[in-house]
Amino acid sequence: MSEITAPRRALICGVSGQDGAYLAKFLLDKGYEVWGTSRDAQMNVFAGLQTLGVRDQIKTLSMSPVDFRNVLQVISEIRPHEIYNLGGQSSVGLSFEQPLETMESIAFATLNLLEAIRFVDSSIRFYNAGSSECFGDTGGSPADESTPFHPKSPYAVAKAAATWHVSVYRESYGIFACTGMLFNHESPLRPERFVTKKIVAAACRIAQGSAEKLMLGNIDIRRDWGWAPEYVEAMWRMLNINIPEDFVIATGITQSLRDFIATVFAEAGLDWRDHVVSDPSLRRLSDPLQICANPGKARKLLAWEPSCLGPEVARKMYKAECKQPIPID
Amino acid sequence: MSQPRKVALITGVTGQDGAYLAEFLINKGYIVHGIKRRASSFNTARIDHLYRDPHEDGVRFFLHHGDLTDSSSLIRIIQQVQPDEIYNLAAQSHVAVSFEEPEYTANSDALGALRVLEAIRILGLQKKTRFYQASTSELFGLVQEIPQKETTPFYPRSPYAVAKLYAYWITVNYREAYGMYACNGILFNHESPIRGETFVTRKITRALARIKLGLQECLYLGNMNSLRDWGHAKDYVEMQWLMLQQDKPEDFVIATGVQYSVRDFVNAAAKELSMNIRWEGKDADEVGYLDTQTPRAIVRVDPRYFRPTEVETLLGDASKAKNKLGWTPKITFEELVSEMVREDLKSAERDELVNRHGYKSMDYNE
Helix, strand or coil: CCCCCCCCCCEEEEECCCHHHHHHHHHHHHHCCCEEECCCCCCCCHHHHCCCHHHHHHHEEEECCCCCHHHHHHHHHHHEEEEEEEECCCCCHHHCCCHHHHHHHHHHHHEEEEEEHHHHHHCCCEECCCCCHHCCCCCCCECCCCCCCCCCHHHHHHHHHHHHHHHHHHHCCCCCEEEECCCEECCCCCCCCCHHHHHHHHHHHHCCCCCCEEEECCCCCCCCCEEEEHHHHHHHHHHHCCHHHHHHHHCCCCCCCHHHHHHHHHHCCCHHHHHHEECHCCCCCEEEEEEEECCHHHHHCCCCCCCCHHHHHHHHHHHHHHHCCCCCC | CCCCCCCEEEECCHHHHHHHHHHHHCCCEEEEEECCCCCCCCCCCCCCHHHCCCCCCCCCCEEEEEECCCHHHHHHHHHHHHCCEEEECCCCHHHHHHCCCCHHHHHHHHHHHHHHHHHHCCCCCCCCEEEEEEEHHHHHHCCCCCCCCCCCCCCCCCCCHHHHHHHHHHHHHHHHHCCCEEEEECCCCCECCCCCCHHHHHHHHHHHHHHHHHCCCCCEEECCEEEECCCEHHHHHHCCCCCHCCCCCCCCECCCCCCHHHHHHHHHHHHCCCCEEECCCCEEECCECCCCCCCCCEEECCCHHHCCCCEEEECCHHHHHHHHCCCCCCCHHHHHHHHHHHHHHHHHHHHHHHCCCCCCCCCCCC
């Protein structure tokens, strides 16, 4: 059997999340043999994979990324060509409640995976899910790969540490390891504790007759929201160029949360001002007001160009929430 | 009418900085509590001179067993001590070792700082207790500008530096998120006669003193061209204390602003011992010969000490500390080297004496 015909094997850590599910589907379509891990694969229903209709084609297994023995064993057995590290505590708000677990599940997990790669086969390519949160408040100037970090939550500090671990292992040991600093990327698979999903879910219920009020924190924050199914392709592209580098992945378009809300409610035929209440208790302890991005490097070196931009993200999420058919990718 | 004494808690009190800081604070009138790790062998040599039997009157220095990897030990000690100031100096502080033990380094250096900050919050002491985090010039790693100051972006080059980067930012975050008086001292290299024996400066002064007395043949070093900004630990602990006495918490770079290579340090130490070293060769083949009638090689390069990623140059700009706090280092590079050599020569002489009388002296190996 020739090397060329043998399928490439990918291991996705954190396959039960939004990005894990979309990436699994994307890699399957590319002809990969896809393995996915979750902390307890037996108990997990992998709703995301099911929604995308690929649950049966993904081989899943349990792995706790903070347990080095476990990580080593999984990587030795699967012998993947590519590892995507998407697991870990993913809520900024929760990281103030669970700072220690946040650090362990993000930075220690990354460190264990890098050490296991060094040990098993240092030709394995490694993608690390970084975060735009590392930049903190970028003010008016868009963040790119050379922008210094100023993390503003325990989540962001942990992601910053993980990003630098990747950098140290790339430079010290020549491992093909890189971090994608993805700005907000949304989809119907977002859990409801994310504000975008919370908004579309409430708008949907209100459109169907609910009299509830939607309570939100600071709606003046500005973010760069993109469409998750497009972002997972950037992850794959990062591992399939010649030189490992870190990339900012974003649309380059920043809007306020107020804009996002207005688009969703307009889509529902409603005026958001009748239904939304700003609740100061939902404000975070320190939250960047404005985050904007310059994805020029990804456009140039990865030939990656997102097509779902600005208000289109809000509209697509709303349509999906109200069970109107949308194309999966 | 006397004010109640201030209470300080020092993690890492058995280390170089811990020992100097404890002594400094006791002299300032503080009650000082220190945390030390459990160990089967004694690990308090640097602070034994400060220790008094707790049964005596007026004792102001106390030790507790605890560990930065053990949250409950920290909470218990902080609850008991109710400190006005906490100095978090404990860490796996060796860059080279961090490549071998990256997870332990992250656990003690990164999460250790978080555990202390959390302990302060859990005990409701965030308005009372001030927090000092020992940050490091290694954060600058692959330097983004020369010299480095508070606004220079970080570029860590080792698991040690990455762990310290986490500790730096989590300290900033707790200050911003919870209004805690928490700050970072970004200290450039600081040495002393009680610097750990595995750090390059102490390794040099010990080895040359022993070579001088015929107790050792040769000194093996890594990258001889590394440039560092070396100060005296005694000067630097004063700054740690000053940072916690201000109206509002801020981060400061602490450095001398003068840079020397590892080779310069060897030459300076040799000069103190009236030894003259002649250098030949380059890189891994560089050899330092003792310039006598029959020259012999006393310094060689062992590539084993090269790091997977080297930090070539570090040079600090401590203008902010000078302008805002009036701090300047008092001890010069020559005085530092001279003191270190003098102390190591004393131990070498003791070993030599012991050997001469037929007893074996301890031979400490890395």
